[in-house]
Amino acid sequence: MDAQELELLLIDPLRVQNGGLFMSRGNAFHPTRTIDSHELIFVKQGTLDMWEENQNFHLEAGDTLILWPGRRHGGLTEMQPDLRFFWMHFEVTHSLENTTKKNHTSILKIPQFKRVNRPDKLEILFRMFLEDQETGELQPFTANTLMMLILTEVGLMPKVRPTLNDDSNVIATAAHTYIRINFDSTLTASSVAEAIGYNVDYLGRIYKQEYGLTLTQAIHRRRMKKACEWLLDTNLSVGQVAKKCGFNDPDYFRRIFRRHTQMTPGVYRQTYTRLHVNTH
Structure with a gap:
């Protein structure tokens, strides 16, 4: 199974479940499991080796990975003490996988595995979400809007720079x-x-x-x-x-x-x- 893109219509409703910041103490593997939601992982520091079904992924600082609902996944290697990553569980109520709106022009395509353009900006969005989540001030509309902003940031195309010799x-x-x-x-x-x-x-x-x-x-x-x-x-x-x-x-x-x-x-x-x- 090859890595995929998550395709969303900009009118598709998202529902965020929860999120967090994982800080490894070492001597542990990411658990092997199957979940019923999408999970977005964004590595802040260190490296993370994951598998999903028959696909392997190696993530470094600045990389993101989307895990699919209903697919078994887990860790490939022991997590090191310097590993830090943000995570977010979310549901896509209506996606292009289950509709006939394939030709819609407002489509956001997000690679399953991606090196983001602005990791500093993405971290700020995650921290905004987590701050309000921890204080109890995070309302569903705000949470879902922040999730769409996060996914939009992940989906941005790489910047094209002039070619140097x-x-x-x-x-x-x-x-x-x-x-x-x-x-x-x-x-x-x-x-x-x-x-x-x-x-x-x-x-x-x-x-x-x-x-x-x-x-x-x-x-x-x-x-x-x-x-x-x-x-x-x-x-x-x-x-x-x-x-x-x-x-x-x-x-x-x-x-x-x-x-x-x-x-x-x-x-x-x-x-x-x-x-x-x-x-x-």
């Missing part, structure tokens, strides 16, 4: 890797270019062609991604998080954080900390 691609990738590894140090566009050994204007041009961001934007995005993780997963103060992200000035960190998330670090932590967490 092999040398330019290698240079841009080197800069990207350098930023990912050294985001917590004193980092600027010029220091990245100096470390890679290229003119800053040239490097900035080919980097934007490949990744759609300036070098400064890439540095900030990497730092903000790590800041969000540390705010939610640790008890570090805002000042400590700022320092771990390479900011010597906490006030400047707060300004950049607010620019990226539209809220202060403190409000972000308060808003998204309460989650339905399950562990093994």
